[in-house]
Amino acid sequence: MYRIVVLIAGFLIAVSGMLFLQGGQRDPADFALAEDIVIEDVAQMSARTSQAPATDLSGLTSAVRASLSPETVAAPEEADDMAAMTSGVLAGLGAPAPAPGGDDAMQQATAAVLASLNGATAPTNPAPQSLEAIISQSMQAGESDAYIDALLNEAVTSGSVQVPEALMTVDGRVDTRTLIAAIVQQSMGSADAAEIQAIAAEANAGTTPRAPAVQEVAGERLYTVEQGDSLAYIALIFYKDSGQFERIFEANRDVIASPDKIRVGQQLRIPG
Amino acid sequence: MFRLILVAALACVITSKDVLAQEVRITPDTASFSVEVNGKLITIERNQDTNHKITNEFTKTSRPCPPFCIHPISAAPGVTTVGELEVIDFIETSVAKGNGLLIDSRLPEWFAKGTIPGAVNVPFATLEPSNPYRDQILQALGGVQSGAGWSFAAARDLTLFCNGPWCDQSPRAIRNLVDAGYPADKIRYYRGGMQLWLLLGLTVESPNA
Numbered sequence: 001m002y003r004i005v006v007l008i009a010g011f012l013i014a015v016s017g018m019l020f021l022q023g024g025q026r027d028p029a030d031f032a033l034a035e036d037i038v039i040e041d042v043a044q045m046s047a048r049t050s051q052a053p054a055t056d057l058s059g060l061t062s063a064v065r066a067s068l069s070p071e072t073v074a075a076p077e078e079a080d081d082m083a084a085m086t087s088g089v090l091a092g093l094g095a096p097a098p099a100p101g102g103d104d105a106m107q108q109a110t111a112a113v114l115a116s117l118n119g120a121t122a123p124t125n126p127a128p129q130s131l132e133a134i135i136s137q138s139m140q141a142g143e144s145d146a147y148i149d150a151l152l153n154e155a156v157t158s159g160s161v162q163v164p165e166a167l168m169t170v171d172g173r174v175d176t177r178t179l180i181a182a183i184v185q186q187s188m189g190s191a192d193a194a195e196i197q198a199i200a201a202e203a204n205a206g207t208t209p210r211a212p213a214v215q216e217v218a219g220e221r222l223y224t225v226e227q228g229d230s231l232a233y234i235a236l237i238f239y240k241d242s243g244q245f246e247r248i249f250e251a252n253r254d255v256i257a258s259p260d261k262i263r264v265g266q267q268l269r270i271p272g
Numbered sequence: 273m274f275r276l277i278l279v280a281a282l283a284c285v286i287t288s289k290d291v292l293a294q295e296v297r298i299t300p301d302t303a304s305f306s307v308e309v310n311g312k313l314i315t316i317e318r319n320q321d322t323n324h325k326i327t328n329e330f331t332k333t334s335r336p337c338p339p340f341c342i343h344p345i346s347a348a349p350g351v352t353t354v355g356e357l358e359v360i361d362f363i364e365t366s367v368a369k370g371n372g373l374l375i376d377s378r379l380p381e382w383f384a385k386g387t388i389p390g391a392v393n394v395p396f397a398t399l400e401p402s403n404p405y406r407d408q409i410l411q412a413l414g415g416v417q418s419g420a421g422w423s424f425a426a427a428r429d430l431t432l433f434c435n436g437p438w439c440d441q442s443p444r445a446i447r448n449l450v451d452a453g454y455p456a457d458k459i460r461y462y463r464g465g466m467q468l469w470l471l472l473g474l475t476v477e478s479p480n481a
Contacts, residue, residue, distance in 0.1 A: 106403050109403075110406075114412050117413070118412065
């Protein structure tokens with residue numbers, strides 16, 4: 001008899017020990033919580049049904065926004081994906097896709113699909129190898145000028161692209177503002193000097209348009225080189241054409257060894 | 273006295289059963305599933321943390337409809353709707369042998385965040401008739417252009433999915449495929465999508481990781 005009682009007690013201790021170890025799974029609070037959620041859900045559902053469904057345009061717009069995850073909205077690097085995604089969502093809503101250059105996005109998407117269907121890894125944003133490719137891809141993607149500037153300088157530093165010497169500033173960086181201004185200028189047709197300067201200044205975030213530091217000495221125009229200038233920029237300011245930097249270079253051969261060797265404070269002759 | 277012993281023994285048996293059941297299996301017979309797809313070994317199993325809950329995007333209950341409306345069980349006439357076990361089976365019997373493709377119809381950003389192992393990304397937008405390059409995709413799927421039309425006799429079997437029963441992307445892709453002439457009996461629709469896949473704690477992989 002005594003032995004049996006001990007045996008049973010032993011069993012019970014073992015069982016309660018195991019139950020204790022399993023405790024987390026059997027937490028009655030879980031069940032209570034689940035019930036609460038169900039009740040809340042029902043309450044929410046009945047509240048919802050009384051609301052009119054949002055069918056107006058702003059409702060749709062917010063729906064579209066909601067479908068774009070916040071991190072995608074925030075990241076400027078994904079701007080072209082955003083365009084593709086937006087047009088995708090709009091198309092899904094029956095609206096015509098708005099994307100100018102939508103075919104480009106589609107071409108890229110198709111190329112990625114084909115790559116993955118052929119068993120290869122999809123080339124996500126292959127690194128552009130030429131200056132033009134970096135600029136045009138970035139501008140199409142709506143990248144910020146600061147981003148393009150960083151990208152360009154990185155590419156030049158790593159030696160993966162070559163930049164014309166006239167486009168190197170006195171600080172030894174790529175003159176992205178002039179490059180962008182030249183492209184914008186080309187796309188706008190002709191523009192007056194003030195506009196070009198504004199564009200250039202805008203491209204170089206943080207600076208305001210300034211009058212070129214010009215002196216007239218004995219019928220010659222002299223320009224004093226400033227921080228951030230490149231020969232192309234100076235040509236853009238005076239001739240509305242960065243391509244005419246050769247004229248300034250030729251006129252100052254005696255003081256400039258090569259188009260990227262200008263210095264802050266240097267006075268350059270600007271042929272009329 | 274005998275009854276007491278019996279009760280204690282029974283309690284022991286019940287408890288030990290719980291201990292064994294801690295392993296979260298896919299089915300009673302299958303704990304996990306491994307197969308080689310395109311030279312890469314993929315494994316599908318379930319999260320073994322029995323207290324795990326989904327905490328991400330997929331916990332939302334009330335996305336606005338439209339566009340996130342609840343979809344019928346069938347995506348198109350003749351297209352079979354499948355569940356998780358059929359998807360796993362499809363990976364084993366079709367995808368691994370190169371006869372079939374498991375297609376994630378979502379946009380690349382979503383695909384990159386995590387997808388079903390073995391899936392390839394064919395964003396629904398690329399299957400729209402408005403995509404001027406769509407023919408190339410249809411060819412890659414095994415379609416052959418014959419005259420003005422297409423022959424899909426040798427085309428691959430497809431299983432399409434997107435974010436879940438509230439997602440229009442894979443049904444849309446399926447409708448466009450069927451409209452283009454892709455045989456409905458070569459298409460399957462996994463309606464549960466990422467929502468149910470994640471809810472069941474099944475393996476998700478980031479394709480480029």
